[in-house]
Amino acid sequence: MHDGLVTGGEADDVPVGRPAGGSNEASTETPVVITAGCIVMRHGQGQDEVLVVWTGDYPDPTLPKGKVESGESPEQCAVREVREETGYAVVITDLRPVTVEAILDKHSPVLRRVRHFFLAEVAEAGGGSAGTGEGRLATPAVSRAGGSPGLQGPGTELPTRPGWLEVSEALRLILRREEREALEAMVARRRKRGR
Numbered sequence: 001m002h003d004g005l006v007t008g009g010e011a012d013d014v015p016v017g018r019p020a021g022g023s024n025e026a027s028t029e030t031p032v033v034i035t036a037g038c039i040v041m042r043h044g045q046g047q048d049e050v051l052v053v054w055t056g057d058y059p060d061p062t063l064p065k066g067k068v069e070s071g072e073s074p075e076q077c078a079v080r081e082v083r084e085e086t087g088y089a090v091v092i093t094d095l096r097p098v099t100v101e102a103i104l105d106k107h108s109p110v111l112r113r114v115r116h117f118f119l120a121e122v123a124e125a126g127g128g129s130a131g132t133g134e135g136r137l138a139t140p141a142v143s144r145a146g147g148s149p150g151l152q153g154p155g156t157e158l159p160t161r162p163g164w165l166e167v168s169e170a171l172r173l174i175l176r177r178e179e180r181e182a183l184e185a186m187v188a189r190r191r192k193r194g195r
Contacts, residue, residue: 030112033104036074036097037065038082038120039186040090042164048190049164050183051122052174053085056159060175063183064162065115074116082120086162094119098185100178117182119190 040051052061066081068074075092082090097116104111165173167187174180 030103030110033111033113034068034074034116035065035113036068036078036081036116036118037063038078038090038092039063039098039117039183040082040086040088040120040122041167041186041190042122044164044166047166047168048187049166050170051082051086051088051162052165052170053160053162055085055161061163061165061170061173062176063117063174063179065117075118078116078118078120085160088162089123090120091123092118092120094189098182098189100182102178115178115182117179117186119186 038051042049042051051064053064054061064082064085066077066084068077072080074097075095078097079090079092082088095118097118099114099116101115102113104113167183171180171183174183
């Protein structure tokens, strides 16, 4: 059984909205699911911090993300998912996503998931980029599962609890390999640019 990263790369290698690989057309054998999310960063006291969510009763945090809806661009999806899952409005600061793929074969049908992660910062009230992580739009509600704090966006089945982690801690706690690799790639890109 294969459950890991198939390929990874940056958007320069993979056109946004199309499956990664040698062809511009999706394989007729394996359905492709396009998803998008944001790696929301802010300056912390010790090191940069990343916005994560804990969903339902899962013990590990994840990056905010979800399926691209019909008529929606990956960028629009990424911003919407952050708002739904965390209550933060964000501004994408780099339109070149880190793109990762995975084969999902634990259940039928087997799917190929292409996930685009965009670098983002929390938006200021006026629509600009704040970079401080302030500017929460929604207040956490009491979840249905055990009374822990969480948000429930439109159409969500599980409550989410957002939080900020130092990048090193997020890399240690995030269990999904493709998300860790996307975060590592985005952090390396930011270092290269001197941020």
